[in-house]
Amino acid sequence: MSTAKGGSIVFFSGGMFSGKTEALFRELNRYKVRYKVVLFKPLKDKRYSQDKAASHNGLTFDSQNIASVKDADNWLEANQVDVIGIDEAQFLDTTEMSLVEFAEKWANKGKAVFVAALDRDFEGKPFTGIPEFWVASDKGKKFNAICTQCGEDASFSHRTVDSDDKILVGGADAYEALCRACYLKIANK
Numbered sequence: 001m002s003t004a005k006g007g008s009i010v011f012f013s014g015g016m017f018s019g020k021t022e023a024l025f026r027e028l029n030r031y032k033v034r035y036k037v038v039l040f041k042p043l044k045d046k047r048y049s050q051d052k053a054a055s056h057n058g059l060t061f062d063s064q065n066i067a068s069v070k071d072a073d074n075w076l077e078a079n080q081v082d083v084i085g086i087d088e089a090q091f092l093d094t095t096e097m098s099l100v101e102f103a104e105k106w107a108n109k110g111k112a113v114f115v116a117a118l119d120r121d122f123e124g125k126p127f128t129g130i131p132e133f134w135v136a137s138d139k140g141k142k143f144n145a146i147c148t149q150c151g152e153d154a155s156f157s158h159r160t161v162d163s164d165d166k167i168l169v170g171g172a173d174a175y176e177a178l179c180r181a182c183y184l185k186i187a188n189k
């Protein structure tokens with residue numbers, strides 16, 4: 001069990017529209033009753049709100065907006081909280097501090113650290129640092145969306161607009177969830 005007393009790292013990963021942000025909010029809301037909670041979100045993610053993190057289906061949670069993992073670390077050095085959440089962690093700059101380094105530092109100090117992140121980029125490749133973060137986590141869950149083409153469980157986020165940028169922040173306007181078979185069919189066209 002992850003309590004704010006013990007210290008732990010929990011990872012919610014998966015593709016877009018898979019419900020990982022909702023899972024993160026649910027945990028933070030549970031702890032909010034008794035513990036001090038902070039949620040960080042990348043400045044890059046301005047899809048739904050500037051000062052709140054938001055899920056694709058409209059749930060929101062007040063957030064501290066940061067550019068890098070080091071920003072979250074600096075904030076935590078100056079503020080006292082028990083539970084730490086990061087949404088869309090794959091968008092954060094990790095030049096000065098990796099996600100693993102961050103999460104281990106604060107979990108080792110007794111904090112409960114919850115991180116939600118995309119595991120694969122639009123080409124189906126792992127996002128930098130995400131495989132390592134899986135190994136560093138104490139527990140976690142990989143979430144699936146529903147394939148927009150066939151209705152099977154989806155684990156790929158397919159870009160529906162023309163761009164080669166590794167990071168293109170978007171929602172249903174730019175991405176669709178696909179299962180492996182439909183991804184292979186569409187991506188290899």
Ligand SMILES: [Zn+2]
Pocket residue numbers: 147148149150151152178179180181182183
């Ligand atoms: Zn499919």
